[in-house]
Amino acid sequence: MSSPSPVKVIGASDSPYSHRAEAALRLKGVPYELLLEDLGNKSDLLLKHNPVHNKVPVLLHGEAAICESLVIVEYVDEAFPGGPPILPGGPLARAAARFWARFIDDKCSKPFWLALWLEGEAREGFEKEFKENMALLEAELGGKKFFGGDTVGLVDIAACVFAHWLGVFEEAAGVRLVADDEFPRLRRWAADYAADEKVGACLPDKQQLLKNFTAKKAMFVASAKAMLPK
Ligand SMILES: N[C@@H](CCC(=O)N[C@@H](CS)C(=O)NCC(=O)O)C(=O)O
Structure with a gap:
């Protein structure tokens, strides 16, 4: 063989x-x-x-x-069809998972990044957009443990930046985008994601992340400015 x-x-x-x-x-x-x-x-x-x-x-x-x-x-x-499925079964549920995964990249991660590193009015606009879209994500999660149900799936993996990196980026940028009492369902989901035996094992150390991101701050600011329309 x-x-x-x-x-x-x-x-x-x-x-x-x-x-x-x-x-x-x-x-x-x-x-x-x-x-x-x-x-x-x-x-x-x-x-x-x-x-x-x-x-x-x-x-x-x-x-x-x-x-x-x-x-x-x-x-x-x-x-690798052997392990547990990451996408749900059935075309409708699969389409919905793909929709939310793309929503995370286009509508949450992008304004998140710009709200972290820009300043002034532009920053405020992206913070508002980020929060409105996070509220939609929170509603989609609803009372479920993970986005697809009881186990980690595509949408959870897509949203990993909000499970583990969000607070570190906030600290490195010196801004607070999400208060302690905001998005309680996403907060509980983040803890469950990090506690998952499989995916939790490949999350990087937060102190190390903070050190890396603090050192890269000027580069992140430049990257955010470059994303703005000319
Ligand atoms: N849309 C890409 C984004 C990947 C991405 O932005 N990777 C960053 C690291 S977090 C990178 O390689 N940056 C190097 C560069 O932009 O030159 C994906 O989902 O894989």
């Missing part, structure tokens, strides 16, 4: 996008090697396998390379 194709993740230790790829592999029980990338000095391996975006994560499965974290999560779910 031929041995299974090796699985590797080109990732970065402080990246929530990299965590998505690792979380999917861990949920499926797929052994993988993590190739840590220095994003300030990108490797030929990364540039070769993600020539379009030059970003992590990239999943290497044998000879194949898969880019974009949400695409990777879906690929892992399909390519």
Whole structure:
């Protein structure tokens, strides 16, 4: 019998996008090697396998390379059917999960990033947008433990930045976007996500994150400004 194709993740230790790829592999029980990338000095391996975006994560499965974290999560779910499903069964439930995963990237993460690092009126507008969309996410979670029910699935993995990174980014940026009594359901969900045996095991240390992000603050401010329309 031929041995299974090796699985590797080109990732970065402080990246929530990299965590998505690792979380999917861990949920499926797929052994993988993590190739840590220095994003300030990108490797030929990364540039070769993600020539379009030059970003992590990239999943290497044998000879194949898969880019974009949400695409990777879906690929892992399909390519390793042995473990528990990450996407729900049935086309409607799958479409809904994909909708919310995309909503998180387009409508929550983006204004979150801009509200963290910009200043003045622009910042206030993005904070408002972020909170309105987080309220929609909280409503979607409702009384469920995870977005898809009792176990971690696509939408939970997509929202990982709000489970683990949010407070660290706030501290590094020196802004408070979410008060202690806001979004109680998402707060409880965040604790459950971090406590999950599989995905919790690949969450980075918060003190280390804070150190890294504080050092990168000027770069983050520049990246947020570059995202504004000219
Ligand atoms: N849409 C991408 C975003 C990935 C992304 O932004 N990765 C960051 C690390 S958190 C990166 O590689 N940045 C390097 C760069 O922008 O040059 C995904 O979901 O995979």
